[in-house]
Amino acid sequence: MTNDNPPPTSDSGSPFSDDMAQYLQVYIDESEEELDGLVEAILKLEGNPHHDEALHKAFRMLHSLKGSSGMLGFEIVGNFAHELEDRFERYRSGQAILDRETTTLVLKCVDYFRLFLGRLRSDDLNQGDPTELLNQLQEHERHRSSNPETPAVVMTTMPVMTISGGLHLVVRFRPGLQLADLKARLIVARLSSIGEIISCEPPIDDAHSFDELPLFSLTLVTDRKIDEVRKIANVDGVEAIEIQGNELNMKLLVPSGPVPSGPTTIVEPPPERPFTAEATTPAPPESSAPPDASAIASDVTPGKSETEAPDAKIQSSETLRVDIGRLDRLMNLTGELVVANARFSQIASDMSPLFRNSAVFKKSRELTDRLRERFESLRQSRQQSFDKDDVWMQITQGLDEDLEALDRQSILWAEGHRHFADISDAVDQLTRVSKNLQRGVLNTRMVPVGPLFNRFKRVIRDLSTERRKQVQLIIQGEKTELDKRMIDALGDPLLHLVRNSIDHGMEGPEQRRAAGKPVVGTIVLEAAHRGNSVWITVRDDGAGINTDRIRTRIIERGLATAAQVNEMTEAQTISHIWHPGFSTAESVTEISGRGVGMDIVRSTISELSGTIEVASTPGVGTTFTIRLPLTLAIIHSLMMRYQNDYFSIPLDDVREIVSIPRDQIHVVHRHVTIDVRGELISLVSMKGIFKWGTTSNSPELSTTSTTRTANVVVIHARGKTLGLTVDSLVGRADLVIKSLTENFQPVRGLSGASILGDGAVCLMIDSAALIDLAAERTLTGAV
Known part of the structure; x- marks a missing residue:
């Protein structure tokens, strides 16, 4: 399969014609979706080679890939897709069966397409040479046809x-x-x-x-x-x-004619079934060029009679592919609108005491009326005595003018009161529109985690085959939605977790049988919404984490002394798997053993403003739990003040807020602690964590302060709890968070900043980093 004619170039130097160049990104995105669907169908066929729906789906995906590649001038890719399409046509007609060995080769062919798309994203137009893969397929087919032990597919x-x-x-x-x-x-x-x-x-x-x-x-x-x-x-x-x-x-x-001898496989015709169109992936056109809205097919509901809709045309599905960069800019503008709306709300709130109090206007009018009545009484009583006094006449004239001015001011104030009511209504309307727009933009960015989870079917198949283990994947909550940016960033962390589950956690068939477990191990990928967060769980039923081996490695690497290791709890011991370069593998493999995977996992999750926790039971299995915000742009927060500065904490990290009497703050083994319903919680102040200019970083949590109680926010992150004292609590707010790293410099313990309605800066606290900082300050004797 060679192509000596490269794709035509335009006058601008692009390797595509001017009409086709604009469709390149559409081609890449659609082809990746088709490959995901193709892999899913192939893996389904591996378990059931006669799965009619999967056969048709795989054929459609290859047919579409062939057509779109040909339209953009990728003849090598299109021809190779055509070769695979011919083979799936034979699988559909029953002339051949997609066995496990063939499946492995076909999946390698899918990898060829993925590599090509990856190069295409980097502006590399090299289509590669799939000749070797094609030769392997042909050799495998010749071997099957010549091997008498291989069941021949005959009628x-x-x-x-x-x-x-x-x-x-x-x-x-x-x-x-x-x-x-x-x-x-x-x-x-x-x-x-x-x-x-x-x-x-x-x-x-x-x-x-x-x-x-x-x-x-x-x-x-x-x-x-x-x-x-x-x-x-x-x-x-x-x-x-x-x-x-x-x-x-x-x-x-x-x-x-004669029936061929040798082992045979009876191929029965598939059962008749009504035509149904997939709701989310209707039969795609061959071309990758974006059709108009009517060119995208929607569902055909089986069972409707012609009398119900005699001339009804197939309705188009209202979908539009939008560049994620445009959504990012729209999100930024929405954030600015939220800030501006907060400013308007703050101004209206500041003016409210003046205009909302109708008694002020009433008292002003009453005061003016009383002054006028008393002045009239005075003037009548002294009229005969002072009616010819020029000074008196001037005073009375001036008082009349002052009273008239008070009347005019009262009228203006009444008009201002009416206008303020209109302003308040407009601000309320702006708030509603702003929130609805914010929610709409967030929903636009949300995509289900199902396609992300489905990628690991192939990963688990290949790794379990390589490690000679039997593993099945169970996916739950695949319709749970998450921000597209976060979906893209989660691929590598989940890949590391799944690899470690197979390589370290899952036992071989003999070990599982000896332990009384099913021979086939299970890995569960689960996603669910809880409050304002998405929880993603990676769970296996393997041997669990070997804490004895972790303790040995801790001592070998000098991370702690043997005495310190002996005092560690199980949770403290397991937490060392996140240490950079830490590994318990006996040997380095292509899958794991270098000690970089888990560190990357934790770092990536932290960059997404999320947390990850691990729980393991020997002989039962291991569970990794990832908690992520729905979006990184707008965070539901608890606002507080400390030394006239504003700070905020994500609401999901706030366990509770308590008021502790000063005489109930104690020091236990150099730890400042409080008792919350029988639970001892370490207590720190903002001053004890951060360095404020030239001041000391000592917490100075005085029990003899002039205030009788301390406001404490109990924070929970990564399975750890910490109490944080603050001067005052402001309340809940939805904050538009900007990165400190991009705009200034990273500050450990802070994850970002926001602008409030009055123009003040509010710093967002990184709860997990704050807890780590508090632990380090304790170990060094600062607390």
């Missing part, structure tokens, strides 16, 4: 259903319809799922070369009724469909 003397007849369709498009070739590909793909297309004019692979495509025809062999075929082919843009031919006649034929 026995059992009745086998064959077909005769067919329908000839002429599909006419609306004049001037754009992307008619994509419509044609869509129709062909849909009809291929209910029968076999034995001819098409013009050939569907050449449809894109026509400037206009007013009509095309095809011959379809199917057992469906004409009305049903017409309904499936009637997509948006079709003006008329002409169908000629009779309903398909089904015949039972007995093959003639």
Whole structure:
């Protein structure tokens, strides 16, 4: 398979034509989705080679990949996809079976496509050379055909259903319809799922070369009724469909000729089932060029009669592929809107005492009226004595003017009161719109974790085969949604955890049988929403973590003395697996043993503002629990003040808030502690954790302070609890967090900053890092 003709280049130097270059990213994204679906179908076929739906799905994925690759000029990739497509056609027709050895080779072919897409993302147009993979497939097929022990796939003397007849369709498009070739590909793909297309004019692979495509025809062999075929082919843009031919006649034929000798495998026809279109992945068109909205097929609900919807066209699914960078910018603008809204709310709140109190206006009017009445009384009583006094006349005139001014001010204040009511209503409306927009943008970025979890089916298959272990994967909560950026970042941490579960945690078949366990081990990937967080669990039923081996390695690496190790609890011992470079593996393999995986896992999760905890029981298994915020942009927080500065803590890290009398703060073994319902909790202050200019970092948690009680926020992260004293609590707030690393410099214990409504800066506390800092200060004697 060679190609001496590179893809055409445009005048601008791009390796694609100007029309095709804009579709490159769409091609990459769609091809990756198709490969994910292909792997899922292949792994399903490995367990059941006759799985009809999986066979059709794999064939459709390869057919689509072939077409889109050809349209962008990737002929080597398209031809290789065509070779695989031919083989899956034989699997569909029963001429061959996808056994385990063939599955391994096919998965290697999928890796070739993935490597090509990876190079394409890096602007490397090298298509590679899949000739060696093709040779391996052909050699394997020749070996199977020549090996008498390999079951030959033949037809026995059992009745086998064959077909005769067919329908000839002429599909006419609306004049001037754009992307008619994509419509044609869509129709062909849909009809291929209910029968076999034995001819098409013009050939569907050449449809894109026509400037206009007013009509095309095809011959379809199917057992469906004409009305049903017409309904499936009637997509948006079709003006008329002409169908000629009779309903398909089904015949039972007995093959003639000798039956081959040797082991045979009976291939029975698949049971008849109604046509259904997948809700999220309808039969895709071959081209990767983005069609208009009507070119994307939606569900066809089986069982509806023609009387219910005689001329109903297949509705399009309203989907749009958007670059994640645009969503990032939209999220940033939404964050700025949230900050501006908070500013308006703060101003309205500050003005509220003046305008909300209607008694102020009433008292002002009453005071003016009383002054006028008393002045009139004074003037009447002294009128005869002072009516000719010029000074008196000037005073009375001035008092009249002052009273008139007070009346005008009262009227202006009343108008201001009415306007403030309008402003308050506008701020409330802005708050509602801002929150709805914020929620809408967040939902736009949310994607289910299912595709991420499904990638590990292939990983577990390959690793368990390599390590000669039997492992099955169970996925739970695959519809749980998480921010797209976080989904992308979770791939490597989960890969390390799954690899370690197989390599370190899972026993071999003999060991499991001796321990009374099922021979097949189980790894569970689970996701669930809890409050404002997503919890992801990686659980296995292996041997658990060997704490004795960890203790030995701790001493060998000089991380602690033997005496210190003996005093460690199980949790403290296990926590050393997160130490950089720490490993208990006896030897280094391609999978693990270098001591870098778990450190990367913890660092990545921390960068996502999440936490990871581990629990292990010897002989039972190990569970890793990851807790992540729904999004990194806006955090639900508890705000507090310390030394006239604002700080915040993610609400999910706040276990409770307590008020502790000063006389109940004690020092136990150099630890400042409090008793919360019988639980002793270490207590620190902000001053004891951070260095504030030239001041000491000593906590100075005085029990003889002028205040009788201390406000304590009890923080819980990574399975540890800590009490933090603050001056005052402000309340709950949704804060737009900006990175300190990108804008200033990283500060350990702080994860970001936000701008409040009054313009003040609020620093976000990293709860897990704060607890680690408190432990280090304790060990060094600072606390």
